[in-house]
Amino acid sequence: MGEIQKCKELIGRRIAEDDWEALAGDLLRAAVTNNGNWTGLWDGVLDRVHRLPAQARSGVADGLVTHYHSDQAGPIARENALILLGIVSRDLPPHDRLAAERLALLDEISRQHSFWYGARYENLIEAELAAGRPIAPAVVATVRRSVLQAYLNEDLHRTVKKLTEPPLNVGEAWADQALRDAADDSDWQALLAHAATATAARPTPKWDERATALTAALGPDRVRETVLAWLALAGRPRTFELERGPYEPDVNSAYDPYNANALRGLAWLLSLLPPHPDTARALGALVQTSLKKVAGLGPRNPKVANAGVNALARIDSEAALAELARLATRVTYKNTLKLLDAALEARAEALGLSREEIEELAVPAYGLTEVGRAEHRLGEVTAVLEVQGSKAVLTWRNASGKPVKSVPAAVRRDHPEEVKELKAAAKDIDRMLSAQSERLDRQFLADRTCSYATWRERYLDHPLIGTLARRLLWTVDGTTVGHAAGALRTLADVPVTEGTEVRLWHPVDHAPAEIVAWRDWLERHGITQPFKQAHREVYLLTDAERATGTYSNRFAAHVLRQHQFHSLAAVRGWRNKLRLAVDDEAPPASRDLPRWGLRAEYWIEGDGGADHTDITDSGTYLRLRTDQVRFYPIDAPENSAHCAGGEYRMWLRDGAAPVDPLPLTDIPPLVLSEVLRDVDLFVGVASVGNDPTWQDGGPGGRFHEYWTSYGFGELNQSAETRRLLLDRLIPRLAIADRCTLEGRFLHVKGDRHTYKIHLGSGNILRTPNDQYLCIVPKSNPAAPQTGYLPYEGDRMLAVILSKAMMLAADTKITDPTILSQL
Amino acid sequence: MGIVMFVDETTSGSRSDGWGLEIAEERLAVRELIRRRVFQEVAEYNARTPEVFQGLVQPEDAERVLNGYALRTPRRIDPETQTELALKAFAGNGFLVLVGDRQVTELDEEIDLVLGTEVTFLKLVPLVGG
Numbered sequence: 001m002g003e004i005q006k007c008k009e010l011i012g013r014r015i016a017e018d019d020w021e022a023l024a025g026d027l028l029r030a031a032v033t034n035n036g037n038w039t040g041l042w043d044g045v046l047d048r049v050h051r052l053p054a055q056a057r058s059g060v061a062d063g064l065v066t067h068y069h070s071d072q073a074g075p076i077a078r079e080n081a082l083i084l085l086g087i088v089s090r091d092l093p094p095h096d097r098l099a100a101e102r103l104a105l106l107d108e109i110s111r112q113h114s115f116w117y118g119a120r121y122e123n124l125i126e127a128e129l130a131a132g133r134p135i136a137p138a139v140v141a142t143v144r145r146s147v148l149q150a151y152l153n154e155d156l157h158r159t160v161k162k163l164t165e166p167p168l169n170v171g172e173a174w175a176d177q178a179l180r181d182a183a184d185d186s187d188w189q190a191l192l193a194h195a196a197t198a199t200a201a202r203p204t205p206k207w208d209e210r211a212t213a214l215t216a217a218l219g220p221d222r223v224r225e226t227v228l229a230w231l232a233l234a235g236r237p238r239t240f241e242l243e244r245g246p247y248e249p250d251v252n253s254a255y256d257p258y259n260a261n262a263l264r265g266l267a268w269l270l271s272l273l274p275p276h277p278d279t280a281r282a283l284g285a286l287v288q289t290s291l292k293k294v295a296g297l298g299p300r301n302p303k304v305a306n307a308g309v310n311a312l313a314r315i316d317s318e319a320a321l322a323e324l325a326r327l328a329t330r331v332t333y334k335n336t337l338k339l340l341d342a343a344l345e346a347r348a349e350a351l352g353l354s355r356e357e358i359e360e361l362a363v364p365a366y367g368l369t370e371v372g373r374a375e376h377r378l379g380e381v382t383a384v385l386e387v388q389g390s391k392a393v394l395t396w397r398n399a400s401g402k403p404v405k406s407v408p409a410a411v412r413r414d415h416p417e418e419v420k421e422l423k424a425a426a427k428d429i430d431r432m433l434s435a436q437s438e439r440l441d442r443q444f445l446a447d448r449t450c451s452y453a454t455w456r457e458r459y460l461d462h463p464l465i466g467t468l469a470r471r472l473l474w475t476v477d478g479t480t481v482g483h484a485a486g487a488l489r490t491l492a493d494v495p496v497t498e499g500t501e502v503r504l505w506h507p508v509d510h511a512p513a514e515i516v517a518w519r520d521w522l523e524r525h526g527i528t529q530p531f532k533q534a535h536r537e538v539y540l541l542t543d544a545e546r547a548t549g550t551y552s553n554r555f556a557a558h559v560l561r562q563h564q565f566h567s568l569a570a571v572r573g574w575r576n577k578l579r580l581a582v583d584d585e586a587p588p589a590s591r592d593l594p595r596w597g598l599r600a601e602y603w604i605e606g607d608g609g610a611d612h613t614d615i616t617d618s619g620t621y622l623r624l625r626t627d628q629v630r631f632y633p634i635d636a637p638e639n640s641a642h643c644a645g646g647e648y649r650m651w652l653r654d655g656a657a658p659v660d661p662l663p664l665t666d667i668p669p670l671v672l673s674e675v676l677r678d679v680d681l682f683v684g685v686a687s688v689g690n691d692p693t694w695q696d697g698g699p700g701g702r703f704h705e706y707w708t709s710y711g712f713g714e715l716n717q718s719a720e721t722r723r724l725l726l727d728r729l730i731p732r733l734a735i736a737d738r739c740t741l742e743g744r745f746l747h748v749k750g751d752r753h754t755y756k757i758h759l760g761s762g763n764i765l766r767t768p769n770d771q772y773l774c775i776v777p778k779s780n781p782a783a784p785q786t787g788y789l790p791y792e793g794d795r796m797l798a799v800i801l802s803k804a805m806m807l808a809a810d811t812k813i814t815d816p817t818i819l820s821q822l
Numbered sequence: 823m824g825i826v827m828f829v830d831e832t833t834s835g836s837r838s839d840g841w842g843l844e845i846a847e848e849r850l851a852v853r854e855l856i857r858r859r860v861f862q863e864v865a866e867y868n869a870r871t872p873e874v875f876q877g878l879v880q881p882e883d884a885e886r887v888l889n890g891y892a893l894r895t896p897r898r899i900d901p902e903t904q905t906e907l908a909l910k911a912f913a914g915n916g917f918l919v920l921v922g923d924r925q926v927t928e929l930d931e932e933i934d935l936v937l938g939t940e941v942t943f944l945k946l947v948p949l950v951g952g
Contacts, residue, residue, distance in 0.1 A: 395870070405870045729944075733918070734925040777947045802946040805915050817950055 003033055004041045011048055020056065023049075024063030024084075028073075031080035036119060049088055057088045064088070065097050079105060086123025089130075096131050103128075110138035113242045113251040114146040121146075122159040129162060138240070141169035144258040167192035169258045171240055174233035181226060187217050188226075195265030196258065202310065203268045211269045220273045227266050228282045234263060235289035235300070247617055249296030255304065263290075264307035271310075275317035281428065283308045284323040291333050296618055305336045313343035318364055321347060322432070325362035329435040329442075332570030356448055360458045360465075363436060366425045368463035371470065376422065378415045381408050383422055385429075387467040390437065390530060392429035394422055429464065437468055437530040442573060444506050445674050447595055452476065455502040460488070468530045473505035473518060480505055480518065484525040491517055508538050508673045537717035539676035541664055550661040551628035555679045558626045559607065559706050560686040565589075565624060568685060572678045579606035579621045585640040588648060591678070592634055593671060598662070599634045600675040602682070603627035605645035612644075623688065629679055630661040631671075680717060689761065710761065715744050719760040722797050726759070729801075735808040746800060750810035752822055757807075762799045764807070773821050775803060827940045828859055845935055852919060853929040855941065856912060857905045864901040871896060878943060879907045879916065918944040 007030045014023035030045065031038075038046050049060065067073055068081040082102050089097065102124055115121055125143060128135055135143075140163045147160045167182065167189050168175040182188035191214045198207070215223045234255075242251050255263070267286060270279050287308035291299045299305070309327070312320045324347075328340045348358035368374045372387035380399040385392060396404045396411070407419055450458070459469040460483065470483035476499035481488045488496040491514075507515045519534045529535075545552045562579060569576040569589050576589040588601040606621035608614045614622045625645070632639075636659035641648040650658040664672065684690075688703060689710025715723065726746060730739050738749045745756035747767075754767045764773040777799055806813065813819055825842040843862055850858075856878075863877045874890035875881060881899050884891040893899075909929065911917060919926050920942040921933050933939075 393872075403870075732920055732923050732925060734927045775949050777949060798945060798947045799949075801918075801944070802915065802949055805918075805946065806949055815950055 003030075004045065007045055008048065011045065015052065015056070018056075018059075020059030021063035021066055024060050024067055024081075027060070027084055028064070028067055028077050028080055031084065032076055036076075036080050036083065038120060046087060050090075052088075054092055058092055061085055061089045061092070061097055068098060068101070083120050083123050086127040087120070090123075090126060099131065106136065106139050110136060110142050111243050112142055113244075113248070114142060114149055117146065117149070117156050120155075122156045125159050125163075134165070135163060137166050137170040140166070141171055141256065141258070144169055145256065148257050164193070167196060168262055169256045171238050171242075172234075172256050172259055173236035173239055174230045175256070175259050175262070176239050177233055178230045181230075187214065190214055191218065191223070191269075192262065195269060196262040198261050198265030198268060198307070201306070207268070208272060211265075212272055215269065215273065224270065224273050224276060224279060227270060228278055231263075231266065231282045231286050234286060234304075235292065247296075250294050253292075253294045253300065254297055255290070255301040260301050260304050263301075263304045267304070267307040267311040271312070271314040275315050275320065277317075277319040277424075280312060280315065280317065280319035280323040281424070283312050283320075284327055287312075287327055287336065288330065291331060291336060299333045299336075302333060302335055305331075305333070306339055309336060309339045309343060313339075313346070318362075321358075321362045322364045325359050326432055326435045328359070329439045332567065334575075356446065359439065363432065363458075363462065363465055364428075365463040366429050366432070367422075368429075371461060371463055371466035374463075376418070378411045378418055381411050383411075383419075385422060385426060387429065387433070387464075389528065390430070390433045392426040392433075394426050432464060433468065433530075436465060440468060440472070440504070441531045443504050445593055445595065445671065447503070447670070449501050449503045452499040452502055471527050471529050472533055473522075475503050475505050475509075477501055480510070480514070482518070482521060482525070482527070484521075484527065491521055505533065506670055506673075507534065507536050508540075508670050535721065537673075537677055537680070537721065539673040539680070539717060540669065541672060545664050549663055551630045552664060552676065553628055554676065555602070555629060555683050556627050557706070558683045558710070559688045559703050560604075560624045560626060560682065561688060562606070562621050562624045564686040565604075565682050568682055572681070574602075574678070579604070579624065579643040580619050581606065581608050581612050581615045581621055582619065582643060584643050586643050587638045587640045591675065593675075594634060596668065596671055597634050598667070598671065599632045599636065600671075601630045601632065601639065602679055603630070603639075603641070603648055605641060606643050608644070626683070629676065631664070631667050631675075632659060632661055677717075684718065715760050719744075719796075722800070723759050725797060726800070733805075735805060738808045739804060746804060748804045748807045750807045752810045755807045757800050757803050759800065762796050762803065764803060773818075775806070775818055777802075825938070826855075826935055827938065829940055829942045830945075847935065849932050849934055851929065852912075852926050852931050852933065853909065855933070856908050856919070856929075859941075860905045860908050861901045864899045864904050868898045871898070875899065877904070879904065879911045882907070914948075915946055916948070917946060920944065 007026065010026045011023060014020070014026060027045075027049070030042075034042050049057070052060070064081045064085045068078055068085075073081070078101070082098060082105055085097060086102075106124055106128070109115060109121060109124075122143070125135060125139070143156075143160055143163060147156055166179050168179055170176060170179065178192060182192055191211075194207075194210055194214055203211075238252050244251055263286070267283060270283060273279065287305045290301045290303075290305035290308065294300050309324070312324050312327075324340060324343050328337070328344060331337050331340060344358055344362075345355060348355050351358065353361070367376075368385065368387075374385045376383045376385070381404075382397040382401075384395045384397065386395070387393075396406070396408055398404050398408060411419060455474075459465050462469070473480055473482050474488075475481070476488070476496055479490060479496065479499075481490055481496050483489070484493070490496060510518075515534065522529065522534055542554065545554070566576055566578055572591070574589050574591045575587075577586040579586060588603045590599055590601045592599050604624045604626050607623045607625045608621050616622060621643075637650045637652055637656075639648040639650055652658060687710055689707050723741065727741060730736055730741070730746075733739070735748070740747045742756075744759055745765075746759060748755045748757065755773065756765050756767055757763070758765075764775060765771065766773055806818075810822060813822070826845050827842050843858060845858065860878060867875050867877070874892055875884065876890040880891050881893065881904060883895070884893045912919070912929065922939060926933060
């Protein structure tokens with residue numbers, strides 16, 4: 001305050017003395033004091049200077065130039081001199097003082113993502129404009145990005161309005177391409193400029209009207225093809241990098257916020273054109289690209305993703321509906337997911353169907369004419385599109401019916417469009433198959449029953465879904481059936497041709513002997529299931545859980561990597577909040593089970609160490625500790641606990657009584673099993689116990705005890721499965737006489753020592769003193785590797801077998817890093 | 823003459839459908855058995871050159887991708903080189919070979935190929951100390 005007053009007095013004195021050079025010096029000193037921030041009361045100082053007559057301001061400007069060149073001036077003073085020069089010389093007759101220096105500063109600014117509005121850089125722009133020079137596109141881009149964050153500086157807003165060229169910000173692959181395409185065409189330029197005005201969440205009728213007029217001028221087909229080519233480039237690395245300050249998000253992987261508006265506009269625009277399968281495809285891809293995670297930012301740009309969903313919802317075509325259904329199984333970002341749900345609900349309501357039904361109907365056949373197969377004749381040649389496993393394969397046969405290895409030249413010449421379409425269909429099928437296989441995997445908890453006829457049409461005989469449904473087991477009127485040799489069959493291979501009610505088979509409802517029999521049946525018929533169904537782990541209530549009554553401690557007291565847990569939870573349909581090291585409360589990770597009127601909760605808390613140092617740059621805990629699994633009625637008030645840990649409680653208004661958790665004995669076995677399976681997955685994947693480099697116990701050795709008990713503790717369900725397989729495999733191996741399976745371990749007798757390998761973690765202890773032996777899979781071996789088999793196996797079992805093979809011949813080990821431990 | 827079934831067993835307990843290869847001899851060394859398998863899968867790849875090579879071992883200058891290996895530059899695979907790689911991998915415990923219900927460990931071991939013999943390949947993981 002004193003400073004400001006003193007400064008104003010000084011200015012008064014200098015004006016009285018006509019000493020402009022001294023005034024310039026005072027202003028520069030003030031700028032250093034206020035950091036170039038002339039806001040608030042400092043505003044008055046500049047007003048005072050502004051009111052000076054032109055001749056006086058011209059004197060101040062000269063003074064600033066002198067100070068700029070003086071030896072005492074440092075970089076801060078020089079930058080402020082340039083800005084002040086812009087301020088005082090507004091409306092003065094053109095006189096290009098320090099033009100080269102100003103351009104150099106602008107060039108520096110153009111490499112930044114944005115500047116703070118208080119920096120007053122708009123005065124540099126104004127000075128350049130006054131001199132009649134165009135502003136470099138990269139500088140325009142920085143100013144536009146800055147103005148999107150500025151709310152107090154009206155001058156900056158006024159200045160940016162003058163920067164109408166180029167219509168998009170340069171620096172992104174898609175925008176650069178669009179600018180090149182629009183270079184000499186005013187219609188295209190107008191279209192881009194209009195797209196950039198998409199600053200609201202939804203288009204107004206007026207916006208649509210203008211967009212329609214602009215596309216009509218260019219021709220809808222041409223617009224679609226050109227815009228889709230641009231969208232394909234969205235999300236590519238920037239064409240020139242921006243400087244990234246410490247603690248700043250990864251601005252080079254983020255979208256340019258100004259261009260993001262334009263992307264949103266283009267998405268809206270596409271939904272106004274006549275429907276086309278390419279459009280749906282491109283919008284779906286845009287949604288996914290826009291939700292990719294960026295360090296320090298989270299999903300790259302949910303605004304654009306949501307615009308993609310809104311656009312798809314506006315397109316009335318089968319392809320758009322299919323894309324919405326596919327995205328609904330893929331997207332985990334909550335806001336976008338809500339939009340997708342709303343769009344699907346709306347479509348269902350319009351057609352008078354349930355949400356499940358609309359998702360079933362939304363699966364297109366992509367030109368397949370029978371289950372997993374289609375033939376197209378293109379002239380003499382036949383193209384065969386076939387689903388093999390979870391992939392679509394396109395093959396060609398020549399006129400005589402012989403397979404040929406690549407697209408025949410004649411077809412490439414005469415039917416380029418059809419070839420392109422077939423290839424696109426094959427890609428669509430791949431993506432849709434994996435989305436649908438995930439949807440079916442989640443169907444267990446939907447517990448949906450279907451009439452036999454509908455089921456045959458939408459599942460078993462559906463050209464696309466059929467390839468999945470025919471590899472699964474189903475229950476028709478209480479009888480388990482599978483599809484083999486062209487028909488539905490029972491365990492005894494008796495064909496089943498009719499029924500009334502069908503549901504997806506789950507092992508929890510069946511006796512172990514029957515489950516094993518079905519596994520053998522699948523093996524006998526050579527069927528590989530698209531996901532674990534017959535081999536699905538079953539989690540039954542334990543005695544410990546009967547004793548604790550309302551909660552399960554089966555997955556308590558684990559230490560999980562928080563970010564990994566968070567994304568796994570989202571994929572499996574759980575709601576979760578990242579725990580930040582802040583004074584706030586958060587609900588537990590929870591999954592709603594509307595079909596059962598239940599809500600499952602997994603209680604967790606952040607663990608940042610004694611002094612909260614195990615956190616990311618943005619303040620998120622690196623690790624979580626876990627606690628109980630509980631079930632509540634779905635409408636029970638939410639529990640919450642402090643992010644850093646502490647008791648979970650229901651905070652109730654109006655003095656209502658808290659709702660009690662439900663006894664585990666009341667939870668249907670299927671629900672309990674599937675929920676605990678999810679939680680086992682979270683622990684099995686995200687636990688720090690999986691990481692062999694943690695044998696020292698991690699930061700400060702805090703987790704030593706946990707790590708040891710995890711690595712050598714009781715077996716989980718998948719380790720139990722592993723045990724059964726080893727039991728079958730080991731007698732067939734050359735090292736069979738050196739191996740025994742006992743409890744949680746595979747014992748291997750070597751020549752130097754005897755070892756035991758834990759079946760859950762694959763960790764090794766040397767007997768008899770239980771000395772830990774650290775052997776890990778080689779990450780990038782130069783030696784030739786064996787092939788990945790055409791489907792994924794249990795890598796842990798491969799690791800255990802490899803370790804057993806190695807240790808059984810421990811005198812042949814040559815690796816010094818292992819030898820030193822023996 | 824008989825058909826030998828090749829089965830790739832994953833360690834998750836699931837098995838591929840298996841594919842048959844006609845073999846004229848009644849007895850064959852393990853080395854030769856591996857060579858026949860590799861020659862067959864390379865021949866099939868070279869005939870169609872799909873994007874991904876699904877074979878026993880990773881070809882040189884190829885990247886591991888989902889369900890196989892993608893060649894950095896599309897080309898034909900040389901069956902001889904590929905066989906060399908496979909034999910090296912076998913020697914280094916890269917994979918196990920089970921004939922019927924018995925593991926074979928020596929490349930020169932001769933095996934009886936009675937009708938319907940099943941040969942199983944089981945992949946392992948390279949290890950280092952940590």
